[in-house]
Amino acid sequence: MQMVQVVFLSILVFFVIVTIHEWGHFIFAKRAGILVREFAIGFGPKVFSHTHGETRYTLRLLPVGGFVRMAGEDPEVVDIQPGQTIAVRLKDNQVTKLYLDQLDLRKQVIRGEVESIDIEHELSVTLDVEGELTTYSIHPQAMMVVKGQDIQIAPYNRQFGSKSVGKRAMAIFAGPLMNFILAFILFGVYIQLAGMPVENPSYVKIGEVTDKMPAAKAGLVKGDVINNVNGIAIGGDRERLIKMIENSEGKPMNWSILRDGNPLNVTLTPVSMAGQKGGKVGIAPILPTRTASFGETIHYAGNAMVTMTKNIFEGFRQLIFGQFKLDDLGGPVRTFEVTGQFAKQGIDQLTLWTAILSLYLGIFNLLPIPALDGSRLVFLGIESVRGKPIDPNRESMVHFIGFAMLMLLMLAVTYNDILRLVKG
Structure with missing residues (x-):
């Protein structure tokens, strides 16, 4: 059960820091009026995809980052050329959909050969319909339908490159900025959770216990208060405790502790650890704390x-x-x-x-x-x-x-x- 919880928390950490980064790009791009085509967490094949408004939100297979795809950052993947046969659907005398394939299956559409088209500036298309040229206005949020996908057009004023250098720079810098803000908030949350050391502490207690180490084998648990070691009172002297443990490598030590107010005596023997000085018992001794202002x-x-x-x-x-x-x-x-x-x-x-x-x-x-x-x-x-x-x-x-x-x-x-x- 603990392993499942650890895996879940690890994935959650990745998800939070990447999402807040990409959200920074996303929100400032939207504020600048840029069309955001995709908000993605991860790279590679899509695991989950949902479209809301103008943006497709995706979760991808490889957990190595994320991206926000803005219109105009890269060449548009769909291009309509003069001479190409397409079908259009009108609403209120404006083209709301441009169909590029499977034209015979489209209902209630106008089909014709493209004479000219401008979906960036003029937002118009001229079609040759049975020898007669007709020009239609294109809605700024019209959709191109190709290979079963709806792709919203991006007029030039909705593209990344149309915005001022300042707005574009802010849309880019906002990702790291959100990470800095998140880090500052989390450092603050940490000190609220961990607390501030009290002045003149009167005791040392066990913060963490490492599995399979002497402390764990002796039954010590997080929260135990250490009264004395080998008959020597520890009080609030954390450094004395650490020094005694280091100097007692391979030697049994008698510990007197308080657990939930009840006294308990245990015997344990510090062991050596590769690359570390002196004996170790596998605990993180901590001092009492108070709530930070x-x-x-x-x-x-x-x-x-x-x-x-x-x-x-x-x-x-x-x-x-x-x-x-x-x-x-x-x-x-x-x-x-x-x-x-x-x-x-x-x-x-x-x-x-x-x-x-x-x-x-x-x-x-x-x-x-x-x-x-x-x-x-x-x-x-x-x-x-x-x-x-x-x-x-x-x-x-x-x-x-x-x-x-x-x-x-x-x-x-x-x-x-x-x-x-x-x-x-």
């Missing part, structure tokens, strides 16, 4: 944002200058693994980890790497300076190459993660 919560959240941002950039620095091994990188597999470990430690630790992941996702997406938000902002910055956009085909090629390289790196890291798990 509103001011303390804001202060802690701000400090946590600054500290973790420095740590993240230090990681990037080591990556750039080659001070890392492949094992130091982690893909979706390791992220889910670590998320599961935090989920086992309680909702407070999972909240802290989710805040860190959200902050990392926001910062990573702002790096000037092709296919990421940072690269798109660089192209917009260049456009702002030179007064005209870079050739969309060239920009699309840069993003495509960048995306392909990221996917190759992701595959290599994921393969290494799986190999590491198999080898234990």
Whole structure:
């Protein structure tokens, strides 16, 4: 049952931080008047799809991100050319549907050969219907129907490229911005859940107990208050407890604890752990806490944002200058693994980890790497300076190459993660 809960919480963490990121893109694109064709979580084949309003919401198979597809960002997939035979359906003297195939099956339509058509600016189509040319006005939200799919047309004023540089930049930057806001909120929630250390604590208690370690084998549980060890009162001296455990590797220790107000004596023997100094018993000793005030919560959240941002950039620095091994990188597999470990430690630790992941996702997406938000902002910055956009085909090629390289790196890291798990 616990495993099912851990898996569910791990998936929920991924879903929350990716959804809030894409929601940022989505909401600011809509505010700018851009037609959003798809709001997707994940990549690859569709698992779930639902259309509401102008947007199709999809859940895709591969949990490695998400995207918001805005009209005009990429070449439109359907193009109608003069000389092509189509069928149109009218409502209030405007074309509301353009049928591109299976024309013989369409009912209550006008069928003809396209003489001219403009679905971006003029919103009109001229058809040759049995030798007579007739021009029809096209509704701004008309649908093209092809291969059983309805695709809404995108007039130029609904396309990404028609908006000012500022509006486009905001639609792109809003994704990372929402991750920063989420991280700040979650850091605040964490300190509310974990509490602030009290001044002059009078006792140390057990926060977490690691399975199969001496503490767990001796029956210690989360919440036990440690009175004395080997007859020495611990009080609120957490560092003394840790030092005593480290110095007692391989030596039995007599612990006197309080559980729900009842005294209990146990004997346990600290063991060594690879790569760690001294003996370990498998507990996280914590001090008593109090509820954080509103001011303390804001202060802690701000400090946590600054500290973790420095740590993240230090990681990037080591990556750039080659001070890392492949094992130091982690893909979706390791992220889910670590998320599961935090989920086992309680909702407070999972909240802290989710805040860190959200902050990392926001910062990573702002790096000037092709296919990421940072690269798109660089192209917009260049456009702002030179007064005209870079050739969309060239920009699309840069993003495509960048995306392909990221996917190759992701595959290599994921393969290494799986190999590491198999080898234990």
